[in-house]
Amino acid sequence: MSLPILDLSAFTSPSSTTDSKRAAASALSAACRDHGFFYLRHTLGPLEQRALALAREFFLTSSPSTKSRISRLNPGDGGDGARGYQKLNENITQGKTDFHEGIDYYSPVVEPKLLDPAHPEKGYELLMGVNLFPQEVEGFQETFEAFWDELRKLGDRVMVAMAWALGYEEDEEVLLRQTRNGFWSARVIGYPELKKEDGGEGGISCGEHSDYGCTTFLLADPTPGALQVLAKTGEWIDADPIEGCYVVNIGDMMELWTNGLWASTRHRVIHTKSGFRVSIPFFYEPNFDAVVEPLDKCVAVAGGEKKYQPKKYGDHLIEKVSGNFYKAPEADQGK
Numbered sequence: 001m002s003l004p005i006l007d008l009s010a011f012t013s014p015s016s017t018t019d020s021k022r023a024a025a026s027a028l029s030a031a032c033r034d035h036g037f038f039y040l041r042h043t044l045g046p047l048e049q050r051a052l053a054l055a056r057e058f059f060l061t062s063s064p065s066t067k068s069r070i071s072r073l074n075p076g077d078g079g080d081g082a083r084g085y086q087k088l089n090e091n092i093t094q095g096k097t098d099f100h101e102g103i104d105y106y107s108p109v110v111e112p113k114l115l116d117p118a119h120p121e122k123g124y125e126l127l128m129g130v131n132l133f134p135q136e137v138e139g140f141q142e143t144f145e146a147f148w149d150e151l152r153k154l155g156d157r158v159m160v161a162m163a164w165a166l167g168y169e170e171d172e173e174v175l176l177r178q179t180r181n182g183f184w185s186a187r188v189i190g191y192p193e194l195k196k197e198d199g200g201e202g203g204i205s206c207g208e209h210s211d212y213g214c215t216t217f218l219l220a221d222p223t224p225g226a227l228q229v230l231a232k233t234g235e236w237i238d239a240d241p242i243e244g245c246y247v248v249n250i251g252d253m254m255e256l257w258t259n260g261l262w263a264s265t266r267h268r269v270i271h272t273k274s275g276f277r278v279s280i281p282f283f284y285e286p287n288f289d290a291v292v293e294p295l296d297k298c299v300a301v302a303g304g305e306k307k308y309q310p311k312k313y314g315d316h317l318i319e320k321v322s323g324n325f326y327k328a329p330e331a332d333q334g335k
């Protein structure tokens, strides 16, 4: 089984017809309902290769002091508990350590919130700090900021396409209204190959999880066999990169909006091939204060039964981020 390849250019081009939008929305609806994962044909040109190359340069050539200068630190220790660099084995999924290193970024906050203004060295409230860039890697910050800007715009268009796919052709901004100032997030991830001594067989590069927000746009280098998606049949299928495409998946908040019509599909990374793998997912998310609840039309499909309680996205995010760095063996943590 393989994942569908979609073209949503009907929603990005100003000259497209209603019929072409309907056709694209119908393919999108089937992909989200049947898989929760799909390939989206879209390219940002050389910006993508530049971002992947800079990510690789950071992981493979930066000194330990460069990496530690941008370390994720807890509130109280100088950080905001979320933004920054995590070394190998620091990230936790389902209570188990992941074998990757990465830098986490979030939407910049207009006024970072110091924990204690009299003692700025203590850092920030959870998630309310500043993004940390490796200034030693020339062009890193500008390239990634430009990359994320483009993906935010793409995400806005995909929200309109998703609204059509859910039957909201007449109210196509029903999702966009709650994501336009989205509290997006992004990761720059490096995966050394898993070897036996690192936990090799049975070890995990990034543990099984669902993404916790709205829609993820993933770009990765060409390494095959690393990202795997749990199909509805119960088998794990490879989501290998396809040139000119993003791997897109829906997250927990989209599952909530659709009243479970589109499930947030579980996935994992097991990288045992040779070479250092790099991936740069962008998580397009609802506004921090968006109250996400099942959409009327999706509730109607389920015979009027609301299967989920409303949830404020910011609360959901705080819950999830707190779990990512806390080793709780029973917990089922998302990303």
Ligand SMILES: O=C(O)CCC(=O)C(=O)O
Binding pocket: 187, 189, 206, 211, 218, 220, 227, 267, 268, 269, 279, 281, 335
């Ligand atoms: O590296 C990948 O291919 C996927 C990473 C991922 O699933 C995540 O960061 O949520």
Ligand SMILES: [Fe+2]
Binding pocket: 209, 210, 211, 267, 335
């Ligand atoms: Fe993920």
